[in-house]
Amino acid sequence: MTALVPERRIVIRGVFKWSGLALGLVMLVAWGISVRWRIFGVLTNGLFVLGDGAISFDWTPQTGNTGWVIQSANGSYGLEWPTLMDTGAGLFLSLPFWIPVAITGLISVFLWLTERRTIVATHCGNCCYDLCTNVSGVCPECGTPISVEQKRAIVRAMNT
Numbered sequence: 001m002t003a004l005v006p007e008r009r010i011v012i013r014g015v016f017k018w019s020g021l022a023l024g025l026v027m028l029v030a031w032g033i034s035v036r037w038r039i040f041g042v043l044t045n046g047l048f049v050l051g052d053g054a055i056s057f058d059w060t061p062q063t064g065n066t067g068w069v070i071q072s073a074n075g076s077y078g079l080e081w082p083t084l085m086d087t088g089a090g091l092f093l094s095l096p097f098w099i100p101v102a103i104t105g106l107i108s109v110f111l112w113l114t115e116r117r118t119i120v121a122t123h124c125g126n127c128c129y130d131l132c133t134n135v136s137g138v139c140p141e142c143g144t145p146i147s148v149e150q151k152r153a154i155v156r157a158m159n160t
Contacts, residue, residue, distance in 0.1 A: 010120060013111055020108035024101060030055075031097035035077055040069040046090065053078020053097055060090035121153035132157055 031053060033039075038051030043066055047058040051073045078096035085092050122132050129141035131154055137146050146154075 013115065017108060017111040017115065020104050020111065024104040024108055027097060027101045027104065031078070031101060034073065034097060035075060036073055038071045038073045040071070042066050042069070052076040054080075054094050055097065056092070056094040058087070058090065058092045060087055060092075121150065122157045125150070 030050065034050050034053055034055070038049060040051075041048035042062055042064075045059065045061060047056075047060070047062060049056040049058070051071075053076050077098075079098060080096055082096060082099065083092065083094040120128075123130055124139040124141060124144055124146075126144040127139065127142040129139050131139060131146060131150065134140065134146065134154065137151070138144070139146065
């Protein structure tokens with residue numbers, strides 16, 4: 001049986017579903033870029049590296065010139081575990097892209113697959129016809145009887 005879900009919850013799920021898909025695609029592209037190239041950001045308070053299938057930060061203060069450098073990468077896909085270590089002068093963190101891609105991908109797939117099972121509480125559970133102005137107790141589109149909980153949802157929707 002399908003669950004009745006308030007309309008606001010469906011909108012929120014849709015926002016998370018689409019933003020998760022967009023974020024996952026952006027991270028997938030960044031992962032592909034990091035396999036092909038290494039992008040170094042030399043900053044005064046540390047080093048940023050996008051390369052070898054991971055995004056890395058080194059919080060060791062840098063001396064000399066700051067700026068950005070792009071090189072060819074060694075083709076590593078970054079299929080390892082995250083690294084966090086104390087270098088003595090600062091911290092080093094490396095986060096492989098497969099972890100955030102997998103997390104956003106799993107959440108997005110779950111939201112996409114469960115989306116089909118939700119019906120707005122004021123719509124017919126059989127044909128999705130809007131029942132907000134219905135007073136007969138039967139869907140005019142398909143003839144399905146309206147349940148008591150749906151009647152309550154319709155009354156609540158009409159009163160707001």
